[in-house]
Amino acid sequence: MGLLDAHLVPAVDGVAYGLLLFVVASGLSLAFGTAGVLNLSHGMLYAVGAYTGAELSDGTWGGLLLGLAAGTTAACLVGAGLSAASFPLARRGHLAQALLTFGLALIGGDLLIQFFGADDLPVRVPAALDTSVSLLGHRYPAYRLCFIVMAVLLAAFGTWVLVRTRVGAAVRAAADDPQMLAATGYSPRTVHLGVLAAAGALAGAAGVLGAPIIGPGPGTAETVLMLSLVVVVLGGLRSLWATFFAAIGVGEVQTLGVSVAPGLAPYLLFAAMAAVLVLRSRFAEPATGHSTDGPVPDPLGRLVGRVGAGLRRVMRSARPKTRSASPPGRGRLPSGAAWRRAAPLLVLCVALVALPGLLDAYTISLAGSALALGLLAVSVTVLTGYAGLPTLGQTAPFAVGAYTTANLAAAGWTVGPVQILLSALAAAVFSAVTGPAVIRARGTTVLMITLAVGELTSAAVNQLKSVTGGADGLVGFPATQALWGGEDLFEESELYTYALVVAAVAVAATLLVLRSPAGKLLTGARGAEARMRASGHPVWRYLLVAYIGAGALAGVGGSVMVTVQQYLSPADVGFEIAAFALLAAVIGGTTSVVGALFGAGLIVATRDWVAGAWPGHGPLLLGVLFVAAVYLLPRGLAGLRGTSGEEETTTASPGPRDEPPVVSAPSPAPAPSPVGKAGP
Amino acid sequence: MLEVTGLTAGYHGGTVLHGLDLSVPAGTVHAVVGHNGAGKTTLVHSVAGLLRPGSGTVRLGGRDVTGLPAHRIARAGIGLVPQGRRVFAGLTVAEHLRLSHRPPPSGGASRPSVWTPARVLELLPRLGERRGHRGASLSGGEQQMLALARALLASPSVLLLDEPTEGLAPALVQQVYDLVTTLAGEGIAVLLVSPSPAQAIRCADRLTVLTSGRAVLRSDGDQARADPTALNAALELAPAKG
Numbered sequence: 001m002g003l004l005d006a007h008l009v010p011a012v013d014g015v016a017y018g019l020l021l022f023v024v025a026s027g028l029s030l031a032f033g034t035a036g037v038l039n040l041s042h043g044m045l046y047a048v049g050a051y052t053g054a055e056l057s058d059g060t061w062g063g064l065l066l067g068l069a070a071g072t073t074a075a076c077l078v079g080a081g082l083s084a085a086s087f088p089l090a091r092r093g094h095l096a097q098a099l100l101t102f103g104l105a106l107i108g109g110d111l112l113i114q115f116f117g118a119d120d121l122p123v124r125v126p127a128a129l130d131t132s133v134s135l136l137g138h139r140y141p142a143y144r145l146c147f148i149v150m151a152v153l154l155a156a157f158g159t160w161v162l163v164r165t166r167v168g169a170a171v172r173a174a175a176d177d178p179q180m181l182a183a184t185g186y187s188p189r190t191v192h193l194g195v196l197a198a199a200g201a202l203a204g205a206a207g208v209l210g211a212p213i214i215g216p217g218p219g220t221a222e223t224v225l226m227l228s229l230v231v232v233v234l235g236g237l238r239s240l241w242a243t244f245f246a247a248i249g250v251g252e253v254q255t256l257g258v259s260v261a262p263g264l265a266p267y268l269l270f271a272a273m274a275a276v277l278v279l280r281s282r283f284a285e286p287a288t289g290h291s292t293d294g295p296v297p298d299p300l301g302r303l304v305g306r307v308g309a310g311l312r313r314v315m316r317s318a319r320p321k322t323r324s325a326s327p328p329g330r331g332r333l334p335s336g337a338a339w340r341r342a343a344p345l346l347v348l349c350v351a352l353v354a355l356p357g358l359l360d361a362y363t364i365s366l367a368g369s370a371l372a373l374g375l376l377a378v379s380v381t382v383l384t385g386y387a388g389l390p391t392l393g394q395t396a397p398f399a400v401g402a403y404t405t406a407n408l409a410a411a412g413w414t415v416g417p418v419q420i421l422l423s424a425l426a427a428a429v430f431s432a433v434t435g436p437a438v439i440r441a442r443g444t445t446v447l448m449i450t451l452a453v454g455e456l457t458s459a460a461v462n463q464l465k466s467v468t469g470g471a472d473g474l475v476g477f478p479a480t481q482a483l484w485g486g487e488d489l490f491e492e493s494e495l496y497t498y499a500l501v502v503a504a505v506a507v508a509a510t511l512l513v514l515r516s517p518a519g520k521l522l523t524g525a526r527g528a529e530a531r532m533r534a535s536g537h538p539v540w541r542y543l544l545v546a547y548i549g550a551g552a553l554a555g556v557g558g559s560v561m562v563t564v565q566q567y568l569s570p571a572d573v574g575f576e577i578a579a580f581a582l583l584a585a586v587i588g589g590t591t592s593v594v595g596a597l598f599g600a601g602l603i604v605a606t607r608d609w610v611a612g613a614w615p616g617h618g619p620l621l622l623g624v625l626f627v628a629a630v631y632l633l634p635r636g637l638a639g640l641r642g643t644s645g646e647e648e649t650t651t652a653s654p655g656p657r658d659e660p661p662v663v664s665a666p667s668p669a670p671a672p673s674p675v676g677k678a679g680p
Numbered sequence: 681m682l683e684v685t686g687l688t689a690g691y692h693g694g695t696v697l698h699g700l701d702l703s704v705p706a707g708t709v710h711a712v713v714g715h716n717g718a719g720k721t722t723l724v725h726s727v728a729g730l731l732r733p734g735s736g737t738v739r740l741g742g743r744d745v746t747g748l749p750a751h752r753i754a755r756a757g758i759g760l761v762p763q764g765r766r767v768f769a770g771l772t773v774a775e776h777l778r779l780s781h782r783p784p785p786s787g788g789a790s791r792p793s794v795w796t797p798a799r800v801l802e803l804l805p806r807l808g809e810r811r812g813h814r815g816a817s818l819s820g821g822e823q824q825m826l827a828l829a830r831a832l833l834a835s836p837s838v839l840l841l842d843e844p845t846e847g848l849a850p851a852l853v854q855q856v857y858d859l860v861t862t863l864a865g866e867g868i869a870v871l872l873v874s875p876s877p878a879q880a881i882r883c884a885d886r887l888t889v890l891t892s893g894r895a896v897l898r899s900d901g902d903q904a905r906a907d908p909t910a911l912n913a914a915l916e917l918a919p920a921k922g
Binding site: 166169170172173175176177179180181182183184185186187188 | 728729730749750751752753754755760762766768769770771775778779780782815830831834
């Protein structure tokens, strides 16, 4: 009884917090499940409501009601605007929309700060509620109890609309099969608009009412977005009840967890999330038969063997390619096309080698960082473009690599190749551990899971102070030597050259693997997973190997970044960097390794050069860059080259169920017996 | 009355249908027969607005509906029963009925027959017994009935049936064709797509054989029933036994 007594107040707080998250997260889940928009600006909608509510709150009921009306309306309108902005991209898939909403979130966040200032706004609740009531012998704020009631009403109303009305049925039907809903006479555009406006209104209302709980400030949008994403991932998009319990659970972890075990609270969230993801991947997937296709005595050994075999094959297939000019055969390009393909790479190489002679020291060090970010972007490209796993979480292995190198250096291991290899190894091990939760998902679910992996890694980085230095980061570790017995690297141009050599080797290795049969298997798994499975390919194993390889590559990037910067802070491995890397990959065209490098360069240039000319508006500029990239470069920089349709991804085309590949179409003249119908 | 003239359509730059002409008068069944890949579903999708035709026109009772979005075409009076049924997995039968019930517009062209949920359940009593079940938990035959009910509840003047008997038991197949005949009797123009001429001729008033996106044979239903040789020859099939 004593335990309950001591923790009653935080436990009730947790319910209030959880209900708040439920209202917000259900809007996020609705927009994602129905309109297909992974709305990374959803937190901003809450912030719009919270700021409006705080601004209009004057300690009266009228102020609260006025704030509720104004905040809900404002967020509803912003939601409608989001729909207008994202609907034209619907055919381009989830990735483009996620990037667009992230850009809009950056822009919106900047505008909110312009408008309301950079400080947290105070919120005044109505005087009648600005008191405390007795709750089992404890004093408890009356407003929070009132909030619990209002949130329950709001949630119940939303659920009723979704489950009991014709509009709700249309919304759920849109989640099932939007095309058929259109063929039933419902305009997809109206459904899209309605869903995003409703999600906005829910978030706005939650923002006004919840402002005394999660108040309006510069960090509000991100906090709310992250917690809502955690709720949605935990809840699993399937049922409202699951989302509800996930929200309450997260709320309790954030309040009761902090009060019971302050040090463990961030890990509780992590542990719950990891457990749910792993359990779901283990049990909730339809049986595929892969777990039973023969004994797997030593998975790691087989993995190593497979990678080794792949590499040997790569080496074999790579060698003749360099010697013979252009044997006409499948998979080989005529030399003219080969040159045209290689041209951007050659231009890039020449430019990169020539850079130190052309630029000042500061810019050179930026170029070094751009190379590190470029490696991260290449790793994202491998996963997004080749393995079909769009990721927002590659900063996690990137961080593992970076902190490994920093700690190695601090411990006296300062030889470059050793740092690189051990960082890559650590990142690979990390990816091998997180991989199983990622590779079984597809599409936007991967974005959400990887986002969670990245965020929770950031949380761990902030907590594990002995290893990471916490929020202060790491600084003052010894410099790296390029080789055994070499000089310490201090000069910017030396550091740049080191970064360039490492990046060149890593990118070359990546290109070799991607163009080898192993890369073709990966492409096949992305394009026609079911067919690959049916042909006996263990697709999950390929994806896991790709995920581990990409993780190692990100780890190398992290190591390079630490060496070039000579310090490391949590912001270097935060969510923003993850979004940059994804944007770089998308700017590059998602299947172009070289394009990803160009994209990373463009982003670093925007962030550090252009933003320098207009201080304080870096996020706004980046947001504009995101939005512009999504609209203006539908196929990325690679698309500008006008290459063949090879890079065409699996966009949402109306399913041509009747249309098998051209080869099997019955041709009148030479095919005497079409499939199975020929008589004796 | 549905009229298709010079319809060309395809995917990702590859043309599948090459200038197809077709007409389905009210109250008749027009069967389009062809092998996989001949362009049957492409035809259905182009008419229903799920695929934008490259050229040609689709007219509904004289009104040009070519290239309109799917929901406008549906409201204009073209109902789609798609291949694979595509019922909404998470919605119950009752919710399907409520969602798709759309009384015909008062000012627009008159519809041959007006359908309410009650009337549909009279025609398809099995659905009444399954009102509370979700689409995903229905059997194949029930899903087919539900897909048909969904299309009927908008009181369409044209019904597109894309392989409505695919994967159904023989007894159900007969039931579906009886229903098609009933609906045509109500004055609905039915465009039926099927890979099997033997099934299609059961209820067809007109027949078109589609090969590689072109009409290679047009025939009268009675004529084809009397002597299917030409039909089978057009499809390069051996003569049907029995």
